[in-house]
Amino acid sequence: MSISVLGAGAFGTALAISLAQDGRAVGLWARDPGDMASARENTRRLPGFAFPDSLTVLEKIEDVQTSDIILLAVPMQKLAGFLAENATLFQDKTLVACCKGVDLQSGLGPAEIIQRSCPSATPAILSGPSFAVDIAAGLPTALTLACEDGEALQAALSTKNIRLYRSSDLIGVEIGGALKNVVAIACGIAIGAGLGESARAALMTRGYAEMQRYAALKGANSDTLSGLSGFGDLTLTCSSAKSRNYSFGLALGHGDPLPEGTTVEGRATAKAVSNFAQSANIEMPIAQMVVAVLDKQLTIGQAVESLLSRPLKEE
Ligand SMILES: NC(=O)C1=CN([C@@H]2O[C@H](COP(=O)(O)OP(=O)(O)OC[C@H]3O[C@@H](n4cnc5c(N)ncnc54)[C@H](O)[C@@H]3O)[C@@H](O)[C@H]2O)C=CC1
Numbered sequence: 001m002s003i004s005v006l007g008a009g010a011f012g013t014a015l016a017i018s019l020a021q022d023g024r025a026v027g028l029w030a031r032d033p034g035d036m037a038s039a040r041e042n043t044r045r046l047p048g049f050a051f052p053d054s055l056t057v058l059e060k061i062e063d064v065q066t067s068d069i070i071l072l073a074v075p076m077q078k079l080a081g082f083l084a085e086n087a088t089l090f091q092d093k094t095l096v097a098c099c100k101g102v103d104l105q106s107g108l109g110p111a112e113i114i115q116r117s118c119p120s121a122t123p124a125i126l127s128g129p130s131f132a133v134d135i136a137a138g139l140p141t142a143l144t145l146a147c148e149d150g151e152a153l154q155a156a157l158s159t160k161n162i163r164l165y166r167s168s169d170l171i172g173v174e175i176g177g178a179l180k181n182v183v184a185i186a187c188g189i190a191i192g193a194g195l196g197e198s199a200r201a202a203l204m205t206r207g208y209a210e211m212q213r214y215a216a217l218k219g220a221n222s223d224t225l226s227g228l229s230g231f232g233d234l235t236l237t238c239s240s241a242k243s244r245n246y247s248f249g250l251a252l253g254h255g256d257p258l259p260e261g262t263t264v265e266g267r268a269t270a271k272a273v274s275n276f277a278q279s280a281n282i283e284m285p286i287a288q289m290v291v292a293v294l295d296k297q298l299t300i301g302q303a304v305e306s307l308l309s310r311p312l313k314e315e
């Protein structure tokens with residue numbers, strides 16, 4: 001089965017490198033390829049990792065039509081527009097969403113967006129704890145691949161350093177990857193503002209409870225979030241400064257200039273999730289406080305005060 005990766009940010013590039021390291025023919029398409037084809041490296045988004053020989057930089061997006069499996073590695077808020085623009089190229093393909101988030105405009109995750117724009121395609125979700133640099137460096141990782149009847153796909157996308165676990169719960173897997181970014185921003189804020197590691201552990205745990213509430217209402221299986229794309233990615237992202245979401249929170253909490261030009265998926269997803277929580281009348285106070293701080297409706301001190309003064313309840 002031939003594979004292409006669309007979107008040559010850090011993650012798309014890392015996945016293409018890992019897949020091609022096994023000698024598979026892999027196509028990588030970038031909206032703006034720069035000198036990638038001649039340099040055999042993505043010097044802007046993932047410098048220092050040479051492309052294996054079997055990785056081809058696609059000249060035009062139409063070249064993707066020879067592939068059966070297409071990995072979508074564009075940022076979440078661009079996915080719907082990207083699919084709408086290119087839907088005719090994706091008929092009957094297996095489309096593997098690698099982005100993590102909830103679309104702010106529609107409130108949908110990648111699986112439903114794929115189903116709506118490309119009804120003849122087979123949707124799949126790849127998610128779990130993995131920094132692009134770790135994958136590109138050949139370090140060991142374990143991720144979840146969600147797809148109906150996904151055994152062949154699991155075999156096709158497993159590599160020497162990416163061990164894939166299979167799931168049929170697309171909604172649960174995409175929610176884990178999307179919502180952990182919101183909690184990671186909250187944790188970064190807490191550490192940046194000097195609130196301490198106990199506060200971070202509390203935010204991770206109560207943030208996880210919010211993820212479970214959201215997932216239950218969206219029809220996810222109750223145990224999916226305990227896997228790699230939920231608990232696994234929450235742990236990684238809330239504890240490593242390699243995470244852009246956590247680092248963004250750190251800067252916010254510390255009062256430093258916010259990083260620019262990086263993909264911080266949790267910002268838009270926090271808003272999408274809070275909108276849903278409000279309309280569905282479920283409690284997601286951490287997500288709502290992240291939005292309030294981002295929108296400057298509350299200071300960090302006021303947000304903390306608000307979380308601590310909520311009515312006492314059972315765990
Ligand atoms: N970087 C990482 O370690 C990981 C990233 N992800 C997810 O992968 C997704 C992409 O993230 P990164 O690759 O890290 O982002 P990035 O910030 O490195 O790159 C984003 C890329 O998307 C391209 N792009 C933006 N809009 C586009 C459009 N309309 N059409 C085509 N290309 C477009 C940009 O040109 C850029 O190359 C995100 O949802 C992120 O959560 C998931 C796991 C790990």
Ligand SMILES: O=C(CO)COP(=O)(O)O
Nearest residue numbers: 128129130131243244245
């Ligand atoms: O999803 C990731 C790790 O699994 C990457 O996290 P960031 O997008 O916060 O860098």
